[in-house]
Amino acid sequence: MSLIEIKNLHVNIEGKQILKGLNLAINPGEVHSIMGPNGSGKSTLAQVIAGNTAFEVTEGDVLLEGESLLGLSADERAVKGVFMAFQYPVEIPGVSNMIFLKAAVNAVRAARGLEELDAMDFLALVKQKITLVEMDEGLLKRSVNEGFSGGEKKRNEVFQLALLEPRFAVLDETDSGLDIDALRIVAAGVNAMRAKDRGFLVITHYQRLLNYIVPDFVHVLVDGRIVESGDKSLALHLEDKGYADWLQTEPQPASAR
Amino acid sequence: MGDTKELETARTLEAIASEKYKYGFVTDIEAESVPPGLSEDVIRLISAKKGEPDWLLEWRLKAYRHWLTMTEPTWAFIHYPPIDYQQIVYYSAPKKKGDGPKSLEEVDPQLLETYAKLGIPLNEQKALAGVAVDAVFDSVSVATTFRETLAKEGIVFCSFSEAVKTHPELVRKYLGSVVPYSDNYFATLNSAVFSDGSFCYIPKGIRCPMELSTYFRINAAQTGQFERTLIVADEGATVSYLEGCTAPMRDENQLHAAVVELVAMDNATIKYSTIQNWYPGDEEGKGGIYNFVTKRGKCAGHHSHISWTQVETGSAITWKYPSCILLGDHSVGEFYSVAMVNHFQQADTGTKMIHIGKDTSSTIVSKGISAGRGQNSYRGQVKILPGADHARNFTQCDSLLIGDKCGAHTFPYIEVKNPTAHMEHEATTSKVGEDQLFYLNQRGIDDENALSMIVNGFCKQVFRELPMEFAVEATKLLSISLEGSVG
């Protein structure tokens, strides 16, 4: 069974159709990448998987291990193991990163039938995972994402990915705006989390990321549908030629794998 | 450690999220009132009922005559139908047996029960340890707890009317010394008709051993409450004072026009906290208290310190600007405020920091939360006068909007007449919540926990200024007021 399966997904926001019949299946252990021009629906796909209610699913389904996610709220999906690294991580003034992380870790643990971590164990876990993204421990004492630089916010996302150990993770433009050094660190963090029972969907605007996180499959998303799928060489083609091939002709629905 | 406490608070919030305004009951008690309307005769009557000395009556009349020449201010960002000052009852008191209670045992049990119901037990055995309470019911003070304990330190804590009798020299010296009778329309009205309130004097070098608190309750219909509070901290004295306010749910609007004066001498510290929860009106905006309050502190001595903390969740209209006059060199003024409006509530609140002395500093932290159709304005003035060398001000005002029918407005006025001033100003307006809620949800945290985390986080800087016992109370209030605004 696929880890995640997206079937004929149609999504509206404020009455406008963004996704128009998207199909995608990701097996455990696989990394898929989605590229596409501005406004093609990449971020919408990520938000819908994570359960943002601002988006309306009009047709189709999203299944995690054969079970539909659509009836579940965002926190219910999260505790089932769906993780999204936000394109714009949200600042929450006054809420310390530590308390937030502890609340999140314990919510996920409770759903897995594990008992709450005590303060010592939690601290040990945090110290272990934070090295993965070379993040400054001082950031843990600050409010969630508040005053973080762009690069620090993205690292914090990957750090949370490492802490929460989800079944399936969507990375929504986690590389955008990073300089080459930060990009290497973030990519290394993600690569360390690759595992045979975990799946990734990596949404990016820039081919450069895929030199560091090498995907098993690359999909091209244009106008709400996947119009082509291939291996990582497809990304290089896109970087050179852009999306002109698909934008000029009427896109044909294509299903991924 | 603080983090765990925060989580606990978040959990209690969950439990009380479904509560409504729970102080809306009426105590059926026989009251003695003057007929509605305002005239010199009414003022003479109030003064006579209180057995006041002539100088005080003269002061009231001077204020009244001045009031007649004034017009109601219109600059605030609030809207309400004209107030008919002749329809208001200016004095109402529960009928007393004999000459008024001398001790707690003599207080009408029905009043004790009322306060118990409000969560303010007046019985000293049951009372919050470490908090002395003056309970003001409509126009009069009905009880003051822990008086003996305080008297041992030489601290005077009693009702204003009583202070006029027992400490006339102190009252006469300081009354109107910070807020003169001619100050503004509502303060002048108060000066003419004020009924009761608390008086507090902390002698030289004394650190007040317990929190002092006044609990204001409006009960009678059509009645205005015009209390007057005066706190004087003599050289080297320290006091922390808290006021709470509630009123029954009524369809008509009721006027509350209070005056608070604080005086801090050399090296004295006064910390004044308010949890204002007057009846805010219903979901359609019907009823509620009009809260027009003048609060001002004078840092008269060097190294004196006055700190205002307010959590404003109630009232249909809030108009108040707790201010500091920083006269003494090295004096410090602070203002920490959370103002929350929901449904049709309106708040225009802020502060004035007037720097006169050298090396004076002031801090302003204002947090406005608007939900429903509420309108919330921050109005603040920072004035650095020519002699105030090296004055410092830090101002932060943050607005949180929940939903798209409410409003948040910021009106800062900065006047700097001395080039050595350090001024810092921060302002944020954020539309909540949806994206913050979703972010927390996506990490597995459910709606209720997420909301209380966000609101607590937003208000943290102010809540930590409140005395411990009341910080939890404030958090609860806020979540009740926010009910139905998200989701």
Add this chain to the structure above:
Amino acid sequence: MTDVIDIQDTYAESFARLSARRGRSGPAWVQALREAGLEHFRRVGFPTLRDEDWRFTNVKPIAQTPFVLPEPPAGKLGADALQPLLIAGLQPAARLVFVDGCYSTELSDTSALPVGVSVQSVAQALDADPATIQSHMGLAAEAESDPFIALNAAFLEDGAFVRFADNTTLKRPIVLLSVATRRAQAAMTHPRNLIVVGRSCEATVIEHYASAGGEVYLTNAVTELVVGDNSTVHHYVLELESEQAFNLQTLKIRQGRDTTVNSHTALLGGAIVRNNVHPIMDGENGHCLLNGLYVPRGRQHMDSFMFVEHARPHCDSRQFYKGILADRAGAVFSGRIKVHPGAQKTDAKQTNQNLLLSGEATVDTKPQLEIYADDVKCTHGATVGELDEQAMYYLQARGISADAARAMLTYAFAAESLERMNVPAIGELVGRELLSRLPRGRLLAHLLESV
């Protein structure tokens, strides 16, 4: 004001002479840009104190000086005269040198550039790559926005053209050095630089203004920086003109999405200095840092005029400007932030801190917020102050002389700005310059080197 009109005539004359010398060579669009610039300048003239943007800076001394354009072959500078102007400890990837506004082939070195980066003079590039120049030049810096930009356009002749192809990372900096030499008549130069950075690049460019014997002259530079998506650019202005000179420079930045621009400015020389930095964040997820330090003394006057435009959502900007003023120096800081409609989630921060080493120095600081969006975070703060008396006292109580203590605290005040500069050689150079101006500063410089 007849003198000013006369002066305007001298600009017109210079323009005519330049046009005649140039003949019909060069593209028509450049000539049109020049004519429009002159026309605009003729119409508005020099700004006065009545102009809101120039309220605190009087440019009369500039308006009343008859500057002439140096004619080629202008400005001779030997390699040995260049040596002391080079930044110690810096190993640039390329260096362009302009002497009195004219490009010097002999002193410039672009031989070590990697593939994907081209650095040449604008005059060369107009022949080699006219299309790229035409598609960017004059778009970010509009002549109408400022009389000095108009003047720069009128005399647009040469400058540096830097171009990064997509996916090019170059850690070593590119240095653009402008040198003024001693001349018989007060000279004016109007350098016009264009920096075009492609997608997913990293670039560092240093503009360095220095004097080799030049005294009274006018440098009126305009730089346009165009930053492609997902790129990071570090830009430096190191202003070390003669203290009788006039220096006006404008940096106009257009940022694409997912970009980071760090602009660092150190103002040390010049009688009247105006530093305009104007980033337009025109793509989501843009980050912009404006880090500045101005250190006027004597009667130097330094005006930093920031205009940060948030045109798209999810961008943040940081303005950190610090000033250290001695003697009767003057400084102005204007920090205007404009948040366009729809630019939600803007996070803009601005602080301006000033240290007065003398009671006669003056500072005017002016924050300005224009916000047309409702989900934003804007912060501004300004301080003007003297050295902390208690800190002075503490240091003196440990046996440190008053002068040394003053130097230490002054350096500490500047340290934050210097540390933000990610090219250490520049921070060190500015730190040395700062210390050389303070009594007992040399002692501290020695201490800093020995730890």
